[in-house]
Amino acid sequence: MESLTKPSQTTESQRLPDDILFDILSRLPVQNLMQYRCVCKSWQSMISDPQFIKTHLHRSTQSLDTQRLMVTHPSNDHFISLDCKSLHESKRVDSPWKTSYSYAKVLCTCDGLILLCFNYKAFMSPNRNRDNEFVLWNPTIRKHVMFSCPYNYINSGSSMLYGLCFDSSTNGYKVIMLSESFGVYVCVFDLKTLCWKEIRESSFSISCRENGVLVNGALHWIMTSKKCNSSVIVYFDLVEEKFKEVPKPDFGGKNVEFGLVGLRGWLCVYGWMDTTQVDVWAMKEYGKKESWTKWITISAKRGSTFLCYLKPLCLRNTGEVLVEIGNRELAVYDPKECTFKIPLSFWNVHSLTVATYVESLVLLYDDDDTTKVRHRKVNPNRGYRNRLKK
Template sequence: MDNLPREIIVNILSRLPIKPLIRCKSVCKSFLNLTRDPYLINTHLNHASSHNEENPTLILHTTTISYSFNQFRSHLYYATQTPTNSFSCEQIHFISPLNINEFRVLGSCNGLLFLLHPTIDGRVSVINPSTRKLIEIPNLMAGKSSVGMGIGFSPKSNEYKVVKVFDWSALYVYSLSKGIWREVGAPSFKISGDLKSNVCVNGVVHWASDSPSNSIVCFNVADEVFDVIPYPAGGLRQGGFSLAVFSGCLGVIEYEENNCIDIWVMKDYNVRESWTRSFTINLKNQFWWDCKDVQVLCVQKNGEILMRYRNQELWFYDPKNMIFRKPSIFGFPHSFEAVCHVGSLVSPSDEDISKPKSMKTK
């Protein structure tokens, strides 16, 4: 390996799944340093993101009560799809500097998970579950509730930021690379208040909006300005909806009152006419199901839709043949929440968050 050009080594390592890539850190000091190289980090992330629809990785979150200590304890798990379309589950062990036992997962961005600790005045943290690196974000306005949160990455500024909106009257941004909170002004739009309904696309964090209606509130991470994106022409029905990302495009999952789920995708970003109803999940034949109990997780490359049902089961849906299929699962917790995730080497701390360096040969 020492005789290979650095570009070839990076090309090989960037195609590895995240777990064997993490193990490369233990091979030698040069490999350890290489896994910290921003060029490899970005190359691996781009490759993993482009192939995630073939074999999606899920992060599962569950909270149980410890009766001996009379307290709640949250856990994270990796759920990976096998070549036989079954799922295996592995717990993620990490240590929080503040020994925080309970948390919620509010989102995933480029391998980083955004966690909310509801029992400690809304404190938040960011963790890469693959590398186990975690940072606690300094508390802000303790005791005051947030109506919107999110984590976003801007390719323009190459920066990760955490966003908090308070009572529609103030917005604060925390830069992971600079390590400070800053107030950037108040939005003139109302966010729905569902803290988990946020996604980052094209360097912009999005939330569902109550006002103006039929629109999505968005915050540009690089320019730090608010805007709105309209829903499809004619608006959405009254059954409820959530936001998602499909193949790098902004998506809306619409829950209709007739027990159907429509998946809308904005093919061209911020172009209202590009909204397309790409899939419809008809639950009428699943006579015991209610669409409100279904969470659409992702659309796979083969066209099948992966869903979570009632916090307890995973299902595939083939929209072409309108067939539901339940995969075999191993080691799953009894009840869980789920978020689609891309394993990466991205660090939540500023030690590895910098602009990609040019490749240098030996």
């Protein structure tokens, strides 16, 4: 009787070449990749490699199907993640930091990372003065970095503006915080060097309470130019560390209040031309004034009701626009039929906090998912190096 033989193991000649395996894996969803890291050490090493993470991120950001929304839940102890393709496909995401006396708020996103700030409930917090704590969080792989700002004027109030971006010149992420007090103060936190820097800007003043819009690798805000005393679009140059203007659309001589949003990689402006509609302009060639094109018109009337607030959030492959209505409701607008559908209401929310993001592997290669960045007070206008808590 022949003895039983063990199943033959995969030989080197039967293995897929690494470049083909790399290409296949980099097209898969994050949830699958997190499981496939357990297949073998070589797969774990490949999926955790920074170059793989970068390639996977690039492919994710190129597809409209991968976009998701992160919504602050009314209870403030968790978030709701929604698929932009179907608002009914939602899932609960627990907050990375829970206490009985504080709650987290979504500020902005970049490459699958979400910047959160902590708000402390009145008369409940043992650290009432510590209102400058933040978390850089990847909800898909559930890893985060905690840090706090050493500058006392930074807080979570309405006067603060935020932004998160990737600096290609240093190959690292940076958090930008704006505050106005006898001028605009810009606080830059470098996640790679763990360094803070403070910069003062005197040519502009904050005029719009929207956080930074990331387009073309730069963060954009609407500010008031002290030179011409009018609203302008500016971006923060990470290399020269100063604001620079971007030409705005020609509104036909009208004084239009407008906001910024990024759609399909274009810098877009949305504004009320009258009480009946919101127009969306897209800058098809970045930096060129003549490339501004009136792109989408969204009716401000639903049934017999005129809507007082509309903001486009993202664009679907069908051409439909996902919009935020009145800070309490999400809906899909069909430009062809001029109708709203799939409403999702949050009536018990005082002010809806929504941010678009993609699922990514960024932060996967960090060893400690609860890294706490400590700081020490420094003199203004001086950078310093933080230290990681051991």
